[in-house]
Amino acid sequence: MSLGKKALSGALWNLFQRAGTALIEFLVTLILARYLSPGEFGLLAMMALFIAIANNVMDSGFTEALIRKSDVKSVDLDTVFYSNLVMGMVAYTILFFSAPIIAGFYQEEKLLNLIRVTGLVVLINASRMVHVAILSRKLNFKRQLQATIPAVIISGVVAVTLAQAGVGAWSLVVQMLVTAFVSSGIYWRLSIWRPGFRFRRSTFRELFGFGSRLFGANLNNIVFENIYVLVIARIFSATVAGHYFLADKIKNMLLQLLVGTMQTVMYPAFASIQNETEKLKSGFRQIVKVTTFILFPLLLFVAALAKPLFSFLLPEDWSSAAPYLQLLCFTGLLYPLHAINLNVLKVKGRSELILYLDIIKKLFMIFVLFLSYRFGVIGILIGQFVGSVISYVPNSYYSSRLIGYSIKEQLADIYPSLLLSAAIAGAVFVLVELLPLTSELQLTILGLASVAAYLGLAVMFNMSSMQIAVSIFGIMRIQK
Numbered sequence: 001m002s003l004g005k006k007a008l009s010g011a012l013w014n015l016f017q018r019a020g021t022a023l024i025e026f027l028v029t030l031i032l033a034r035y036l037s038p039g040e041f042g043l044l045a046m047m048a049l050f051i052a053i054a055n056n057v058m059d060s061g062f063t064e065a066l067i068r069k070s071d072v073k074s075v076d077l078d079t080v081f082y083s084n085l086v087m088g089m090v091a092y093t094i095l096f097f098s099a100p101i102i103a104g105f106y107q108e109e110k111l112l113n114l115i116r117v118t119g120l121v122v123l124i125n126a127s128r129m130v131h132v133a134i135l136s137r138k139l140n141f142k143r144q145l146q147a148t149i150p151a152v153i154i155s156g157v158v159a160v161t162l163a164q165a166g167v168g169a170w171s172l173v174v175q176m177l178v179t180a181f182v183s184s185g186i187y188w189r190l191s192i193w194r195p196g197f198r199f200r201r202s203t204f205r206e207l208f209g210f211g212s213r214l215f216g217a218n219l220n221n222i223v224f225e226n227i228y229v230l231v232i233a234r235i236f237s238a239t240v241a242g243h244y245f246l247a248d249k250i251k252n253m254l255l256q257l258l259v260g261t262m263q264t265v266m267y268p269a270f271a272s273i274q275n276e277t278e279k280l281k282s283g284f285r286q287i288v289k290v291t292t293f294i295l296f297p298l299l300l301f302v303a304a305l306a307k308p309l310f311s312f313l314l315p316e317d318w319s320s321a322a323p324y325l326q327l328l329c330f331t332g333l334l335y336p337l338h339a340i341n342l343n344v345l346k347v348k349g350r351s352e353l354i355l356y357l358d359i360i361k362k363l364f365m366i367f368v369l370f371l372s373y374r375f376g377v378i379g380i381l382i383g384q385f386v387g388s389v390i391s392y393v394p395n396s397y398y399s400s401r402l403i404g405y406s407i408k409e410q411l412a413d414i415y416p417s418l419l420l421s422a423a424i425a426g427a428v429f430v431l432v433e434l435l436p437l438t439s440e441l442q443l444t445i446l447g448l449a450s451v452a453a454y455l456g457l458a459v460m461f462n463m464s465s466m467q468i469a470v471s472i473f474g475i476m477r478i479q480k
Contacts, residue, residue, distance in 0.1 A: 038242030061211025
C-alpha cells in the first residue's frame, strides 16, 4: 500500500472515531445554548484568546518537534515532559496576574475569576503532551480517542447539569476543566511510559530550535483566529460575540472533524519519507482530492441550510448567528489547502518559512480587519473570506518549490468537487427560501436530497476524488 493510501486509510478510521466525539460536542453545545444566553457564551469567547496563548506557551512546539525527531530516546521524552510542566506554570502565572487587565479591557468584572479558574486547564494539559506525541508517532489514534470520547461525554453531562442548575458561564468553564482532567488521566492510564528524572540541555536546545519557530507560527495563528472575537466583543457586545463564537465553533467542528484528522495522521506518516519528493507529492495530492471531496459539500450544504438549522435546534435569540455561520463556511473552504500546504513545510523541516509566511499573512489580515470592522460583523466576515483567498497564494508557492505541487495542479485537483457542491448548495439555498415547509422538513428533505445528488453526480461524472475515496474504503474493509 502506498504511503498516501496508508495515511488516508488511517485518517478515515480516525475520522469515523472522531465523528463520535464531534457529534457529542455538537449536541452538548446545542443543549447548553438552550440554557445559556449568547452573552454567557460571549464571556467564554472573551477568554478564548488568552487561554489558547497560555496553552501554546506551555507546549512551545515541543510536541511537533518530538513527533518529527527520527530517533527518540527516553531522555528526550523526560526533557520535553519537564519543559512542558515548567512552561505551563510560567504561562498560568502570567495569566493569573493578567486577569484584572483582561477584565478591564472588556469592562467585564465577571472575567476576573473565570480566567483564573479556567487557566488551570493549561497545567492539566501539560501533563499529557508527551503521551500525545508518543501515540502520534506510532499513528495510534485509536488510543487517543479512547481518552477523548469518555472525557467529552463526562464533561458534557456535568456542564449540562450545571447549566440547568443556573450557574451560567461557569458551566462552560467546568466543562473545559473536566475534559482536560479526565482525558489526561486516561492518557496516563493507557500509556506505559512514565517520566524519569533526567533533563538534557542539548535535547532541549535541539527540540526548541525547531519547535520555537512553530511556536511563533502557532502564536500568530492563535492571536489571529481569536482577534475577531476580541474586536467584536470590544466594539459591539458580549451578546454579538456569543453569536459569532457559536457560529465559529460549529464551523471549526466541521473543519477539525475532517482536516484535523488528516493533519494528525499525515504529519507523522509523511515525516518518515520527507526526502522522497515524488512519494510526498503523490500522497499530498490524494489527500487534497479526498479531503476537499468530503469537506466542500459539508461546508456548503451547512451554509445553505443554516437558517432552518438554527430555527429548528436553537431558541429564537440565537437566530442572528445563522448568517455568521454561512459566511464562515465560505471562509473555511480553503482551510484544507492552507493546512496541507503548510504541512509540506513542516515535513520538509522548513519551520522558519512557516513563521515568516504567517507574519506576512497575519499583518495583511489585520489590515483587512482594520478596514472591514467599520461595516459591522458582516463586513468583518467578508473580510475574512477575502483574506483567506489571498493568503492561499503564498501558502501554495512553497509547495510548488519543495515538492513540485503547483497552484495550477492544486486547483485542478479541487475544482470538480467545488463546482459540483456549489451548484447543489445554490439550488438548496433557493429552495429553502421558496418552499413553504417547516424547518424540520427542510433539513430532512433538502439535506438528504443534496447528499444523494452530490454522490449520484460524482458517480455519473466518474470523479477521480471519489474513486480514491472508494479505494480507501476497500482497503479499510480488507484490513478489518
